Amino acid sequence: MALITRGFGGRRRDDTDLPPGQYRTDDFPVLSAGPTPRIGLDRWELAVVTETGERSTWSWAEFTALPAEEPTVDIHCVTHWSKFGTRWRGVSVDTLLADVETTAEYVVAHSYGGYTTNLPLEDLLDGQAWVAYEFDGEPLVPVHGGPARLLVPHLYFWKSAKWLRALELRLDDEPGFWETAGYHNYGDPWREQRYLSD
Amino acid sequence: MARAAIPVRLTWQPATVAATRAETATARTLVLDVDGWTGHVPGQHVDVRLTAPDGYTAYRSYSIASAPGPDRLEVTVQAVPDGEVSPYLVDVAEPGDQLEIRGPLGGWFVRRPADPRPALLIGGGSGVAPLMSMVRAATNPTRLLYSTRSPSDALFTADLAAAQTAGDGRIAVTHVYTRVAPPGSPAPPRRLDADALARVAWPRDADAVAFVCGPTGFVETVADLLVDIGHDPTNIRTERFGPTGG
Structure with missing residues (x-):
């Protein structure tokens, strides 16, 4: 039983879709570690690189011509906020990997600006992940990860790398930026995997 | 890239309000006594957990404003209009009240005292x-x-x-x-x-x-x-x- 804090009542909401330790916000807070990179669409490129070094790339025109999906998902940040019913448009990672031959089990997502985060490949497949370029019907703004960001809503949102540049397929797991700074390697909000020891 | 370590075992620890200081009309510093707290790296934060009598809990993160030191830390809270946790911390909590904290957290937005760079x-x-x-x-x-x-x-x-x-x-x-x-x-x-x-x-x-x-x-x-x-x-x-x- 947790310690009771005298005088604290709290504000209950009927949020059965809220993972443990989260609260609901209707804003869209921003968290990033440094300045927001600005990437011109003429220079933008998305790459998938396999464990053998095979490289598939898309220019902005090629990428946005791929079949798109419009997922509406709940997102959960490790800093305790959750936002329900966010509307995105993007390309399923299944589509990007459709013609890629790999035996990799892990992925490192690389961002413009140098950020990295690691995920099991299976968490990006079967309709669970997208590379998103619109939010709420508008082009994704840089502060929220535009031109395009990874969207993996079933994990804490730091796994949804902003300003995505490349997906590196790997045979071994390589911890990324926050994962080497004490945060959990996998980051399942429903099991409250915030920090290394959780 | 210098990182501060997050302790390997992060557990919720009881914290007792030792004193409060008004900073502005809507912000207050809470001095918290935490047995066994070993200090932090400047820039780090703590997660705060408040539990109501019926077991309902709310969590927020607050930066540590004090200099590193044992057994005591200070957080400074700005009351967010219509907020759930910050108005309690700014207007209600008094010396002797208890809450729970977990930390110190954050390995990136930190300045180690030994870092020689300006x-x-x-x-x-x-x-x-x-x-x-x-x-x-x-x-x-x-x-x-x-x-x-x-x-x-x-x-x-x-x-x-x-x-x-x-x-x-x-x-x-x-x-x-x-x-x-x-x-x-x-x-x-x-x-x-x-x-x-x-x-x-x-x-x-x-x-x-x-x-x-x-x-x-x-x-x-x-x-x-x-x-x-x-x-x-x-x-x-x-x-x-x-x-x-x-």
Whole structure:
């Protein structure tokens, strides 16, 4: 039983879709570690690189011509906020990997600006992940990860790398930026995997 | 990239309010006694857990504003209108009350006291809290630029003046007021712009590190301006908070 804090009542909401330790916000807070990179669409490129070094790339025109999906998902940040019913448009990672031959089990997502985060490949497949370029019907703004960001809503949102540049397929797991700074390697909000020891 | 370690075992620890200090009309510092607390690296934060009598819990993260030290830490909380947790911490909690904390947390927005590089700290509103910890612990050259709407909105006014005096030239504090300047001030209220930043920025060859903390719009603007005036983007660390109903 947790310690009771005298005088604290709290504000209950009927949020059965809220993972443990989260609260609901209707804003869209921003968290990033440094300045927001600005990437011109003429220079933008998305790459998938396999464990053998095979490289598939898309220019902005090629990428946005791929079949798109419009997922509406709940997102959960490790800093305790959750936002329900966010509307995105993007390309399923299944589509990007459709013609890629790999035996990799892990992925490192690389961002413009140098950020990295690691995920099991299976968490990006079967309709669970997208590379998103619109939010709420508008082009994704840089502060929220535009031109395009990874969207993996079933994990804490730091796994949804902003300003995505490349997906590196790997045979071994390589911890990324926050994962080497004490945060959990996998980051399942429903099991409250915030920090290394959780 | 220097990182601060997060303790391998992170458990919830009881914290007892030892004292409170009003910082402004809507912000308050809570002095918390935590048995066995071993200190933190300036810039780190704690998760706070409040539990109501029926078991309902709420969690928020707050920056640590005090200098590192054992068994005691301070968090400074700005009351968010219509918030769930911050109004309790600002208006209700009294000495003797207990809550729970977990930490210290955050391995990136940190300045180790041993880091020899000069630092430029830029805070907007209550975003100055983690920077206050850096100022209090500073052993190396440190400049703080602090932007608030008016003098009465500024946190830590006396503590910052005292730190500057005690710093013996090592610590320089500059206030910028965006709406209301103090009486007799030579400068009119103004937004933080490239000129104001250039006046406090370290020379390009100083290998300075910048820490920027405040509301999202403020951090975005300042980080972009720093890049524009030639600051190395890889030496700019940011921490942002939005109006999240805290």
